[in-house]
Amino acid sequence: MRRADRLFQIIQVLRRSSKPVTAEAVATELETSKRSIYRDIATLMAQRVPIRGEAGIGYVLDGGFDMPPLMLTSDEVEAAVLGAQWVAGRGDPALARAARDLIAKIAATVPEKLRPVVLEPAVATPPAWKHEVDTLDMSRVRAWIHAGRKLRLHYADEQGRETQRVIWPCLVGYRETTRLLVGWCETRDDFRTFRTDRVIEAEFLDDRYPGRPAVLRARWFALMEARRCEYESRTQ
Secondary structure, X not given: OOHHHHHHHHHHHHHHOOOOEOHXXXXXXXXXXXXXXXXXXXXXXXXXXXXXXXXXXXXXXXXXXXXXXXXXXXXXXXXXXXXXXXXXXXXXXXXXXXXXXXXXXXXXHOOHHHHHHXXXXXXXXXXXXXXXXXXXXXXXXXXXXXXXXXXXXXXXXXXXXXXXXXXXXXXXXXXXXXXXXXXXXXXXXXXEEEEHHHEEEEEEEEEEOOOOHHHHHHHHHHHHHHHHHXXXXXXX
């Protein structure tokens, strides 16, 4: 790897971590020596890249540091294209359109040498199977999640039993042919998931739920991780 590329990758490694990253960890990921990483970090600091830390403790990149847009590697371009392909074939109409636009924008702005990676990708997602039809306006659902507002759902479960629920939506999960709306259910006083194609009717309420959507999502992810660990401990 050229030194210029390595300097860029060091910034990327630090950018993606919220905790101090040791030179050893960076060296392992970039397949080089700690000595080289120490020299490179000193060079970046001398160039006024806002890196804080010291040897043996780790380094962090201060927030707000920006780099020229779309300084992407070939692997990063392919990763973006692969993800956009999946969304284009399986996302709701607004996201699918945005994914196609994203691929076009990447192709128009990356350097010429990377354009074939976008236009003639070596990666692809499998053909999409028949999707269940959403009965929700998913663009509006995402807006309500961002705003931290409540939804009232008229919902039918897999046996066709209908219930009314007021939920605090925090996440839309995408499966191969269906989508799941994750939220805190006021009726069950717990997290619940609802298939979007089984929602009979939805009322978009003006009421905000307490706390931030990101905090609610973090609680749900922690719960899922705890359940995963519990399952693995029982099956070992």
